[in-house]
Amino acid sequence: MxxxxxxxxxxxxxxxxxxxxxxxxxxxxxxxxxxxxxADRSPELRRNQHAASCVLCGVQVPRGAGALSVTETCEGGAYTRRWAVSCVDFLACHERIVARLPGLQSR
Known part of the structure; x- marks a missing residue:
């Protein structure tokens, strides 16, 4: 590290x-x-420093209230970082996703 x-x-x-x-x-x-x-402790949860929409359910996540993740890709020698914010309350996020999808509410 x-x-x-x-x-x-x-x-x-x-x-x-x-x-x-x-x-x-x-x-x-x-x-x-x-x-x-x-350094020997595992990181708990990296929080978002800016308000953003949840990448999964689309709800607006206030600053410091979401989980922040990053993916890095390299194409043709150019590196690209893509940051994503998701809800910390996974159950509520899942319920919002299911509510948007027709036919899955009854399952």
């Missing part, structure tokens, strides 16, 4: 405590920043 110096502040992906600008951290794209003391 790469050890970097934090360029800006934000929450630790493992413990949620603030990461200070200039602090040495462990960082991976999928997990986010973690304190060096938290």
């Amino acid at each position: 790469p050890v970097l110096v934090a360029q800006r502040g934000g929450p630790c992906a493992a413990c949620g405590a603030p990461v200070l600008k200039g602090e040495r951290i462990e960082y991976t794209l999928g997990a986010g920043p973690r304190h060096l003391a938290c």
